[in-house]
Amino acid sequence: MRLTSIALLIILKGVFALGKPPGDPIRGQQLYESRCTGCHSVETNRAGPKHFGIFGRKAGQLSDYEYSKALKSAGFKWTENTLERWLKNPTIFVPNSKMGFSVPEQKDRLDIIAYLKTLK
16 A cells, blocks of 8 residues: 555656646647637648647748747747747737737646647
8 A cells, every 4th residue: 555655646746747737638629629719720820820730840930821020030949838838928928929819727728738739
């Protein structure tokens, strides 16, 4: 019994090592479909760029989408950290970017990010 408790503590410590619980990609897809698809799509550019393959991609660099100058020159890649900062407040993270929509709740951001990670 003691070994099981220690193993559980090790697992939980790893899950919360960054101070954030893991996101739920299924709930994230539902949130994406209800909140993001007015401007974005997985496969097609709309008012906002498509999101297929977003993880690891350099921000503002899809050749078939016209980004703001601010995002084109931002110089970072999309990661869990940059997406969370972007979704929390895009106009503060990258001033003069086009996106004005934010996701105020951290749980919602983490779930959307977990879903975006599946788009490979």
